[in-house]
Amino acid sequence: xxxxxxxxxxxxxxxxxxxxxEESKRLSMADFVVCVMSGNFIQRGEPAIVNKWARAEMxxxxxxxxxxxxxxxxxxxxxxxxxxxxxxxxDSLGIVDFICFGSERGSIGELEKIAEVLxxxxxxxxxxxxxxxxxxxxxxxxxxxxxxxxxxxxxxxxGDIEQIMGSSNSILGIEYLKALKRLGSHxxxxxxxxxxxxxxxxxxxxxxxxxxxxxxxxxxxPGRDFTSKLEKVLPPSSLAVLQREFKHGRGPxxxxxxxxxxxxxxxxxxxxxxxxxxxxxxxxxxxxxxxAGISGSFNQLIENISTKRYxxxxxxxxxxxxxxxxxxxxxxxxxxxxxxxxxxxxxxxPKGRQMLSMINKKATLPVIVKTANFKNSCNPLLxxxxxxxxxxxxxYVLGYSNPEFRKAGQEFxxxxxxxxxxxxxxxxxxxSQQL
Amino acid sequence: xxxxxxxxxxxxxxxxxxxxxEESKRLSMADFVVCVMSGNFIQRGEPAIVNKWARAEMxxxxxxxxxxxxxxxxxxxxxxxxxxxxxxxxDSLGIVDFICFGSERGSIGELEKIAEVLxxxxxxxxxxxxxxxxxxxxxxxxxxxxxxxxxxxxxxxxGDIEQIMGSSNSILGIEYLKALKRLGSHxxxxxxxxxxxxxxxxxxxxxxxxxxxxxxxxxxxPGRDFTSKLEKVLPPSSLAVLQREFKHGRGPxxxxxxxxxxxxxxxxxxxxxxxxxxxxxxxxxxxxxxxAGISGSFNQLIENISTKRYxxxxxxxxxxxxxxxxxxxxxxxxxxxxxxxxxxxxxxxPKGRQMLSMINKKATLPVIVKTANFKNSCNPLLxxxxxxxxxxxxxYVLGYSNPEFRKAGQEFxxxxxxxxxxxxxxxxxxxSQQL
Numbered sequence: 001x002x003x004x005x006x007x008x009x010x011x012x013x014x015x016x017x018x019x020x021x022e023e024s025k026r027l028s029m030a031d032f033v034v035c036v037m038s039g040n041f042i043q044r045g046e047p048a049i050v051n052k053w054a055r056a057e058m059x060x061x062x063x064x065x066x067x068x069x070x071x072x073x074x075x076x077x078x079x080x081x082x083x084x085x086x087x088x089x090x091d092s093l094g095i096v097d098f099i100c101f102g103s104e105r106g107s108i109g110e111l112e113k114i115a116e117v118l119x120x121x122x123x124x125x126x127x128x129x130x131x132x133x134x135x136x137x138x139x140x141x142x143x144x145x146x147x148x149x150x151x152x153x154x155x156x157x158x159g160d161i162e163q164i165m166g167s168s169n170s171i172l173g174i175e176y177l178k179a180l181k182r183l184g185s186h187x188x189x190x191x192x193x194x195x196x197x198x199x200x201x202x203x204x205x206x207x208x209x210x211x212x213x214x215x216x217x218x219x220x221x222p223g224r225d226f227t228s229k230l231e232k233v234l235p236p237s238s239l240a241v242l243q244r245e246f247k248h249g250r251g252p253x254x255x256x257x258x259x260x261x262x263x264x265x266x267x268x269x270x271x272x273x274x275x276x277x278x279x280x281x282x283x284x285x286x287x288x289x290x291x292a293g294i295s296g297s298f299n300q301l302i303e304n305i306s307t308k309r310y311x312x313x314x315x316x317x318x319x320x321x322x323x324x325x326x327x328x329x330x331x332x333x334x335x336x337x338x339x340x341x342x343x344x345x346x347x348x349x350p351k352g353r354q355m356l357s358m359i360n361k362k363a364t365l366p367v368i369v370k371t372a373n374f375k376n377s378c379n380p381l382l383x384x385x386x387x388x389x390x391x392x393x394x395x396y397v398l399g400y401s402n403p404e405f406r407k408a409g410q411e412f413x414x415x416x417x418x419x420x421x422x423x424x425x426x427x428x429x430x431x432s433q434q435l
Numbered sequence: 436x437x438x439x440x441x442x443x444x445x446x447x448x449x450x451x452x453x454x455x456x457e458e459s460k461r462l463s464m465a466d467f468v469v470c471v472m473s474g475n476f477i478q479r480g481e482p483a484i485v486n487k488w489a490r491a492e493m494x495x496x497x498x499x500x501x502x503x504x505x506x507x508x509x510x511x512x513x514x515x516x517x518x519x520x521x522x523x524x525x526d527s528l529g530i531v532d533f534i535c536f537g538s539e540r541g542s543i544g545e546l547e548k549i550a551e552v553l554x555x556x557x558x559x560x561x562x563x564x565x566x567x568x569x570x571x572x573x574x575x576x577x578x579x580x581x582x583x584x585x586x587x588x589x590x591x592x593x594g595d596i597e598q599i600m601g602s603s604n605s606i607l608g609i610e611y612l613k614a615l616k617r618l619g620s621h622x623x624x625x626x627x628x629x630x631x632x633x634x635x636x637x638x639x640x641x642x643x644x645x646x647x648x649x650x651x652x653x654x655x656x657p658g659r660d661f662t663s664k665l666e667k668v669l670p671p672s673s674l675a676v677l678q679r680e681f682k683h684g685r686g687p688x689x690x691x692x693x694x695x696x697x698x699x700x701x702x703x704x705x706x707x708x709x710x711x712x713x714x715x716x717x718x719x720x721x722x723x724x725x726x727a728g729i730s731g732s733f734n735q736l737i738e739n740i741s742t743k744r745y746x747x748x749x750x751x752x753x754x755x756x757x758x759x760x761x762x763x764x765x766x767x768x769x770x771x772x773x774x775x776x777x778x779x780x781x782x783x784x785p786k787g788r789q790m791l792s793m794i795n796k797k798a799t800l801p802v803i804v805k806t807a808n809f810k811n812s813c814n815p816l817l818x819x820x821x822x823x824x825x826x827x828x829x830x831y832v833l834g835y836s837n838p839e840f841r842k843a844g845q846e847f848x849x850x851x852x853x854x855x856x857x858x859x860x861x862x863x864x865x866x867s868q869q870l
Contacts (some may be wrong), residue, residue, distance in 0.1 A: 260833050264696040267829050267843055268760070294600050296841025325703070398695050406731030408702055
């Protein structure tokens with residue numbers, strides 16, 4: 001009996017995800033699939049288009065048996081810590097055999113080689129990296145340069161470094177491999193080629209489109225006449241879940257829904273308070289404070305802060321931490337004490353339920369099905385991580401148009417999602433999630 | 436040469452205000468008129484429909500010669516402190532002879548009698564008041580009862596107490612009289628009867644309508660086809676200013692524009708932080724914190740908190756102090772050290788400029804025309820009061836739909852409004868305020 005682990009955001013779950021899920025199952029010949037999925041805020045520092053329960057439900061309708069949550073602390077972290085958090089959770093389940101990720105560039109061998117360098121950090125690599133950072137290059141650019149220098153002789157790989165490190169998916173793949181090394185995990189990594197258009201492409205073409213393109217389409221048609229276009233690129237069950245959520249006024253949630261809150265928070269916070277946010281240092285707090293004054297929206301704020309050194313996604317993650325309350329000191333503490341403090345179940349189907357009984361025996365972290373039961377956990381780090389999750393959700397729901405669903409505390413009242421049909425039965429069971 | 440002082444919010448300036456202004460001038464035979472006007476937030480704990488510079492301009496077009504600001508600390512205070520702040524500023528100008536306020540109930544003699552009791556607080560009155568507060572009555576209800584008991588014998592007034600104390604304008608009038616007593620001011624108070632419909636009436640009838648009715652009309656027609664109705668109840672110059680502001684996306688600003696910010700702030704603040712807000716005590720902080728969780732809008736929040744004891748306007752003032760940053764300790768400090776710390780000029784016409792040169796000689800508080808010059812004042816209370824004003828404006832502008840005007844720092848960059856036509860020339864000079 002084999003278990004496949006997948007790391008995802010499903011924002012929203014589309015045909016590309018379905019293809020990846022099915023190919024991964026075929027390749028790994030796994031009997032069970034568990035997804036670790038970002039919560040209400042995603043890695044690029046944005047709110048997800050619909051909430052995590054709806055997105056877990058989409059995954060369960062399309063082939064996942066169990067969906068667990070990547071806590072916001074790690075879901076909204078740099079690629080390195082996003083990957084670490086996700087791999088740590090998969091590893092902690094105690095039953096995962098494979099992890100399968102998409103990669104449009106680089107064989108697993110090449111990615112492994114790079115991951116090894118980044119994990120071991122040989123002295124010469126460290127020197128090359130420091131030189132470039134001192135020259136004022138952004139971290140990704142400096143790292144790419146240092147890798148090229150390091151692999152100078154190994155011509156087979158050094159020619160591909162630029163392509164590999166220029167792909168956000170390959171970078172994530174490398175980080176997954178690094179995390180497996182760091183944890184001494186026995187999970188076997190597999191890659192499959194991605195098909196369809198690029199991750200960040202904004203065009204809808206054919207049956208496979210990027211999540212970015214899909215979100216843009218929804219954003220461009222607030223009148224909602226996008227069904228015929230979305231039908232081509234989403235499994236029917238995903239479309240049904242999305243439509244139900246939108247109908248109830250629980251989305252679509254976009255970054256601009258948080259314009260007022262973000263600008264108000266940034267104006268109210270002192271530079272010193274801002275400097276306590278993750279990834280804010282070296283005077284960036286003053287830059288943010290100043291930009292808060294001249295910016296009227298989240299987008300303007302980011303544009304007014306970003307430079308070659310401070311990338312947009314990094315800044316968005318810092319700024320959204322104003323909403324969750326996570327500080328850089330807390331983030332360091334979590335990292336020092338093992339990372340994620342719990343395995344939180346978002347949803348399952350009957351096979352997922354079977355997995356849960358195995359997990360309950362083998363897991364190396366507490367398994368949370370009812371969050372309310374863990375409000376008084378004796379582990380202060382667990383309580384704080386759950387508290388941040390709860391704050392994130394209390395803010396996320398302010399992105400809804402329907403006041404009825406803007407209530408706080410849903411982190412503790414929302415039931416785990418149960419899907420009773422076999423995976424991939426599509427829409428035969430109509431989505432029925434209640435919030 | 437006589438100077439008339441008027442206390443107003445002009446939210447917006449309408450025919451009723453024009454009537455009051457003209458009647459007050461006629462009654463006092465004054466040569467000059469100075470208005471002390473609330474800033475961007477008003478006494479009932481709401482944002483003003485357009486900003487203070489636009490509202491000052493309306494007043495200058497309709498008969499005021501000089502408009503000075505009632506700092507938000509006092510503009511958004513209870514009737515007692517609103518009146519104290521406003522009267523203190525008029526008194527500090529050193530040139531005001533009369534203050535004239537509207538009152539639909541009670542002669543000035545009756546109001547004076549009540550003001551004297553509330554100012555002197557005779558022992559028997561204090562006892563009656565305490566009894567009722569201990570019974571759980573709201574402060575206004577307990578005060579009314581205690582006054583009735585106190586005047587028991589003086590049948591001429593006691594029969595009218597209920598009517599007088601049931602009118603928010605009479606209560607304000609009494610507070611103006613109390614403040615004059617407290618300050619030992621030489622200003623002579625005058626009252627004139629109000630005409631047209633009630634302060635809080637929501638109906639547009641005839642040529643005089645309440646500001647509430649006018650705001651409701653604007654709110655009900657977001658498509659802006661309200662010109663023909665507003666023409667009847669606003670001076671043409673007021674309508675022109677409003678239309679210009681709306682056209683530029685600087686309004687109309689309504690409480691609901693702050694729904695997201697207020698709910699997010701209330702959810703982010705701890706009960707302890709909330710307890711530092713003005714007028715929050717005796718566990719109200721927990722009530723607010725709890726309500727923040729279950730409320731999706733400012734209105735819902737207030738509805739979920741208010742009780743017989745905590746009136747809606749009192750709560751709105753506390754909640755909006757989250758935006759300005761004013762704490763109850765600071766408020767007490769300001770009151771202890773004289774109240775308003777400065778006289779801030781919002782606008783003037785040529786006669787107002789003449790007044791300013793007289794004021795500069797006689798004023799007992801610093802006169803601010805350029806706020807930026809006072810950022811480094813040696814008086815820490817002045818700096819803090821200006822800082823609160825600036826925070827209030829930085830938040831207020833987030834109520835604008837046009838991102839261009841949502842920039843912070845307008846408190847220090849907006850020029851004073853100069854209107855060059857003689858007062859009441861109406862719209863012959865078209866409003867041209869630039870922000």
